[in-house]
Amino acid sequence: MKSSSLRLICAGAAILFAAVAVSWAAPDSAYHLLHTYKFGPAPGSKTEYFDYVTVDSAARRVYLGRGTAVEVMNADTGDNLGFITGFQRQHGVAVAPEFNRGFITDGGAGAITIFDLKTMKKESTVNAQPDADCMLYDPASKDAFSMNGDSNSSTAVNAQTGEFIKNIPLGGSPEFAVPDGMGHVYVNLADKDQIATIDTKTLEVTSRWPTAPEGHPTALAIDAEHHRLFSAGRSPQMLAIIDADTGKVVQTFPIAAGTDAARFDPETKLIFVSTIAGEIDVFHEDGPDKYTALEPIKSEYGAKTMGLDTKTHELFADTADFGAPSAPVNGRGGRRMAQMGTFRVLVFGK
Numbered sequence: 001m002k003s004s005s006l007r008l009i010c011a012g013a014a015i016l017f018a019a020v021a022v023s024w025a026a027p028d029s030a031y032h033l034l035h036t037y038k039f040g041p042a043p044g045s046k047t048e049y050f051d052y053v054t055v056d057s058a059a060r061r062v063y064l065g066r067g068t069a070v071e072v073m074n075a076d077t078g079d080n081l082g083f084i085t086g087f088q089r090q091h092g093v094a095v096a097p098e099f100n101r102g103f104i105t106d107g108g109a110g111a112i113t114i115f116d117l118k119t120m121k122k123e124s125t126v127n128a129q130p131d132a133d134c135m136l137y138d139p140a141s142k143d144a145f146s147m148n149g150d151s152n153s154s155t156a157v158n159a160q161t162g163e164f165i166k167n168i169p170l171g172g173s174p175e176f177a178v179p180d181g182m183g184h185v186y187v188n189l190a191d192k193d194q195i196a197t198i199d200t201k202t203l204e205v206t207s208r209w210p211t212a213p214e215g216h217p218t219a220l221a222i223d224a225e226h227h228r229l230f231s232a233g234r235s236p237q238m239l240a241i242i243d244a245d246t247g248k249v250v251q252t253f254p255i256a257a258g259t260d261a262a263r264f265d266p267e268t269k270l271i272f273v274s275t276i277a278g279e280i281d282v283f284h285e286d287g288p289d290k291y292t293a294l295e296p297i298k299s300e301y302g303a304k305t306m307g308l309d310t311k312t313h314e315l316f317a318d319t320a321d322f323g324a325p326s327a328p329v330n331g332r333g334g335r336r337m338a339q340m341g342t343f344r345v346l347v348f349g350k
Contacts, residue, residue: 027284027292027294027295028294028295029270029282029284029294029295029297030350031280031282031297031315031348031349031350032297032298032348032349032350033298033346033347033348034314034347034348034349035078035346035347036344036345036346036347037073037078037344037345037347038342038343038344039071039080039343039344039345040341040343041340041341041343042066042067042068042069042071042083042343043068043069043083043085044068044069044085044086045066045067045068045069045340047067047337047338047340048320048337048338048339048340048341048342048343049066049067049068049089049338050064050065050066050067050305050318050319050320050338050343051065051066051067051090051091051092051305052065052091052092052093052134052135052261052305052307053065053261053305053306053307053316053317053318053345054092054093054094054095054307055075055307055308055309055310055316056075056095056097056117057075057309057310057311057312058097058311059095059097059117060074060075060076061073061074061075061081062074062075062307062309062316062345063093063095063102064318064345065090065091065092065093065305066083066090066343067087067089067090068085068086068087068088068090069083069084069085069086069087069090070083070084070087070090070093070104071083072084072120073345075309075312075316078345078347081120082120084104084113084115084120084122086122087104087106087108087109087113088106088107088108088109089106089107089108089109090104090105090106090107091105091106091107091132091133091134091135092104092105092133092134092135092136092146093105093135094135094136094137094144095117095137096137096142096144096159097117098139098142099142099159099160100116100117100118101114101115101116101117101123101159101162102114102115102116102117103115103135103137103144103146103157103159104135105128105132105133105134105135105146106132107130107131107132107133107149109132110127110128110129110130110131110132110148110151111125111126111127111128111132112125112126112128112132112135112144112146112155112157113125113126114126114157114162123162124162126155126157126162126163126164127164128146128148128155128167129148129151129153129155129167130148130150130151131148131149131150131151132146132147132148132155133146133147133148133149133174133175134146134147134174134175134176134177135147136177136178136179136185137159137179138179138181138185138200139179139181140179140180140181140182140183140200141183141200141201142158142159142160143156143157143158143159143165143200144156144157144159145157145177145185145198147174147175147176147177147187148167148174149173149174149175149190150173151167152169152170152171152172152173152174153167153168153169153170153174154167154168154170154174154177154185154187154198155167155168156168156200156203165203166203168198168203168204168205169205170187170189170196170198170205171189171192171196171205171208172189172190172191172192172194172196173189173190173191173192174187174188174189174190174196175187175188175189175190175217175218175219175220176188176218176219176220176261176262177220178220178221178222178229179200179222180222180224180227180244181224182224183199183200183201184197184198184199184200184244185197185198185200186198186220186222186229186244187220188211188217188218188219188220188231189208189217190216190217190218191216192208193210193211193212193214193215193216193217193233194208194209194210194211194217195208195209195211195217195220195229195231195242195247196208197209207247209242209247210247211231211233211240211242211249212249213236213238213240213249213252214231214232214233214236214238214239214240214249214252215233215234215235215236215238216233216234216235217231217232217233217240218232218233218234218259218260219231219232219259219260219261219262219273219274220232220262221262221263221264221271222244222264223264223266223285223288224266225266226285226288227243227244227245227288228241228242228243228244228250228285228288229241229242229243229244230242230262230264230271230273230283231262232255232259232262232273233259234257234258234259236254237254237255237256237257237259238252238253238254238255239252239253239254239255239262239271239273239281239283240252241291250288250289250291251289251290251291253281253283253291253293255273255275255281256275256277256278256279256281256296257275257276257277258275258276258277258304259273259274259275259276259304260274260275260276260304260305261273261274261304261305261306261307261317262274263306263307263308263315264285264308265308265310265313266310267310267313268313269284269285269286270282270283270284270285270294271283271284271285271291272297272306272308272315274299274303274304274305274306274315274317275299275304276301276302276303276304277301278298278299278300278301278302278303279296279297279298279299280296280297280299280303280306280315280317280348281293281296282294282295282296282297297315297348299317299319299346299348300317300319300346301319301322302319302320302322302336302338303317303318303319303346304317305317305318312349313349313350314347314348314349315347315348315349316345316346316347317345317346317348318343318344318345318346319338319343319344319346320338320339320342320343320344321338321339321342322336322337322338322339323336323337323339324336
């Protein structure tokens with residue numbers, strides 16, 4: 001074989017190898033840190049606590065769960081717009097713009113507080129059950145639902161009248177839940193490794209599906225158009241894509257440790273899973289039955305909760321500085337406590 005031909009073959013092989021290597025590498029989502037907004041302690045707080053992040057894209061507001069209060073932030077500038085105060089252990093926020101109402105869970109009080117979206121003033125309080133945590137609004141039934149973790153239940157409230165409707169037994173400890181807008185609310189039952197379906201007309205659980213091989217399902221998002229659920233668990237650390245009609249597990253991916261939020265962007269077809277480990281795992285929906293893992297977004301330790309702005313496609317995650325781990329208990333690693341006055345919001349985008 002002539003040397004020139006050999007060089008051409010070798011060059012072609014090198015190009016082919018490079019192309020294959022590129023195809024094997026995880027594509028980059030192009031998301032990176034855009035802004036960091038720092039805030040002081042929440043009113044009445046003795047510890048630095050934070051939970052759900054809810055983005056009202058239309059109103060350009062971000063609701064931040066701060067334990068004793070809800071902090072309201074301008075989504076475009078990062079300015080503090082005020083606090084809604086007076087909670088024992090505040091967790092989640094949901095908004096129903098058509099009724100100019102918002103709903104806030106207080107796990108310590110076992111209650112749901114209703115507030116005016118324009119003035120941010122409290123209107124009334126509805127009894128839920130202990131450990132009221134995740135909060136959502138279902139546009140199909142016009143009801144708001146709290147997920148009550150330790151009580152193994154969900155509380156339904158009429159969003160228009162603000163009246164209590166029913167406590168729905170779930171048969172397990174709920175974490176996150178999502179509506180499909182067509183009369184169903186899907187709930188992660190963390191202690192049962194299941195997803196339960198609530199019929200929002202009958203207010204009854206109509207199905208239960210295992211999330212295996214994913215375990216301790218915590219974070220949950222939905223592609224309502226294609227009837228796909230994105231359930232992220234902590235043990236094992238995994239994202240499971242599940243058919244919302246049949247409960248069939250379509251595909252699974254490993255994720256980082258300590259997930260607490262998942263979001264799906266219907267326009268970009270990106271799935272985001274935030275974790276305490278300091279990364280946001282990203283996946284692309286190539287089709288209802290085919291998904292691709294992308295390069296994770298580098299975040300910060302503790303930023304396990306997250307909201308999505310569907311207008312700008314930006315992500316809002318919150319965290320703080322953390323102290324050294326406490327002494328191990330029963331052979332398990334100690335907790336790291338968030339330091340007072342170090343709370344901040346991280347904004348990621350392209």
